[in-house]
């Protein structure tokens with residue numbers, strides 16, 4: 001019996017809200033609030049028409065801690081799911097502290113003026129959450145999120161010690177545009193155009209943006225160019241996975257996406273500082289977001305599959321072991337179910353499951369937690385029930401799916 005307050009009304013929110021409504025035995029009341037109320041109303045109408053479930057909607061400024069706290073108290077929310085933007089993580093965590101309700105998000109804090117993300121400022125609130133007697137669950141999307149849970153499941157059930165992890169994120173969907181991003185363009189382009197980074201033998205190694213590429217054979221999708229990026233789940237996994245010697249993250253990109261991104265970067269369109277234009281100040285990457293297709297509008301036109309998973313190598317019963325745990329998702333099936341494409345779906349479903357773990361007390365604690373700090377099993381069971389089934393391939397310890 002929980003009243004969930006969901007903040008943000010983009011593609012990820014749409015899926016998380018639909019999935020909460022499909023689990024109304026847990027989420028007995030749902031309030032969806034965002035900057036643009038009409039987007040909340042549109043999602044509410046979709047849910048009423050499809051599922052017959054009523055949800056409440058409201059306009060809210062997630063940058064305003066006082067306003068959110070007052071609103072959450074007024075409606076009697078039991079937990080808050082942040083699926084707005086990473087810029088709002090700290091204000092929304094503070095709002096939860098003021099009201100004394102659990103906090104869940106899908107992406108770690110970023111300051112709008114610096115293209116840099118890390119857990120430091122969110123982890124720094126650990127004592128505040130401990131003292132308030134409530135949990136904050138960080139990064140309950142797919143990556144971060146399910147990838148952390150895959151690693152935790154391997155650590156808890158499949159290995160005595162884990163030594164190497166490669167996280168492999170493939171979106172083989174085609175939306176038919178020469179260039180568009182699958183989730184918020186500003187956040188996506190800041191991430192992809194940054195330096196790459198991976199962790200080996202206790203230190204971080206920095207690479208130039210997209211410097212390292214391999215051709216990886218993704219089950220049920222095929223061979224795709226996969227580029228090494230820095231990704232936020234590595235920051236917590238190096239702390240929480242015992243015996244780890246190396247962790248890397250790879251994501252696939254098509255040539256058209258990369259060509260457009262490099263061109264936009266070369267002409268200054270990815271700049272995040274203000275520039276003077278015809279007597280007014282604009283931030284180029286924000287202007288670019290206005291020109292690009294809204295990721296939420298890609299749903300009806302995207303075909304193909306995603307495959308996101310982890311290849312994990314370590315020791316079991318004194319012998320080397322290697323497993324590949326992954327999920328495959330179909331863009332058109334996701335759209336038929338929720339009105340959103342697979343990138344929103346693979347994020348929104350785990351956002352709901354993380355909220356469900358907290359609401360039902362299957363995951364409980366006081367303080368700030370990353371996903372791998374809890375028992376992976378109940379979350380893995382829900383993935384199978386809620387539309388993101390996973391598979392495990394037992395690999396030969398020396399086998400690689402890299403195609404030369």
Ligand code: NDP
Nearest residue numbers: 008009010011012035036062084107141142143144183184
């Ligand atoms: P969108 O840009 O589509 O949606 C963001 C929503 O937040 C919009 O409705 C927006 O309002 C709202 N919003 C922004 N600022 C405020 C504010 N100050 N107050 C209230 N509402 C606000 O993003 P996505 O749905 O694609 O992504 C949502 C989150 O999911 C992001 O944090 C993203 O980084 C994360 N993500 C995580 C992934 C993972 O696997 N872990 C993968 C993909 C995304 P408006 O409609 O007015 O613009």
